[in-house]
Amino acid sequence: MTALTTEAGSRGSEPVELPWRVLPDYQCFGCSPANEHGLRLQFRHTPDGGIECPLEFDRTFESYPGVVHGGMSATVCDEIMGNLLVLRLGVSVFTTSMRTRYIEPLRIGARYRCTASTDAVAGDQGPHTAHAQITDAAGQAVVFVTGSYQPVTPEQTKARMAMSDDEIRLVDEALSALRAD
Structure with a gap:
């Protein structure tokens, strides 16, 4: 059973292809389509340079x-x-810190949309700030979040993540392709 459903064809343009999907056993709780216990979030680009995803939680x-x-x-x-x-x-x-403000509780079975934005620019050392909000079907914000994030090098990634050298190479190649765009 899918614990969280997402609708195809949301407001945004094309689907987002995350660099982690190059890993053969990608199991992220948040965004891996292969994790049967995860959220299976599907992101789309927004016209303003952010990303978004539709949400609908079940009783799980x-x-x-x-x-x-x-x-x-x-x-x-x-x-x-x-x-x-x-x-x-x-x-x-x-993630180094996150501040969350809840306006209204999210309801089981209701449709929501989560959007994220940032002013971060490639090449800056960080930390970087990003913002997210969850809105209900009427477009009213119900959750606001501000997060701070620290970039890490491939060497730091290797020390902090359980990935083989080949997996680190695959992800670094996918990240390099993003930097080239």
């Missing part, structure tokens, strides 16, 4: 009856902000 992620656990909305926002920065900068980043 319930907190109070009929309410999505607040940690799930924070997870979605962290995932979308971090991936936006990776796409924008062409390097891996790690």
Whole structure:
């Protein structure tokens, strides 16, 4: 069973191809389509240079009856902000802090949209700031998040992630392609 559903053809343009998908056993909880227990987020580019994803949580992620656990909305926002920065900068980043403001609880079975934006520019050393918000079907913001992220080198990636040298090479090649664009 898919724990979180996403709708194809959201407002944005083309789907986002994340560099992690070059890994043969990619299992990210947030965005891997292969993780049967994950969120399976599907990002699309927005006209303003950000990314977005549609959301609809089922009861797998319930907190109070009929309410999505607040940690799930924070997870979605962290995932979308971090991936936006990776796409924008062409390097891996790690979250250093996040501030979340909840306006309304998310409801199980309701449709939402999460969008992320940043002013980060490739080549800057960081840390970088990104913003995310989750809006309901009426376009009202229900969650605001600001995150700070630190870029990491391939050597730091190797020390912090459980990846083989071949996997690091594959991801670095995919990131290099982003930097070349």
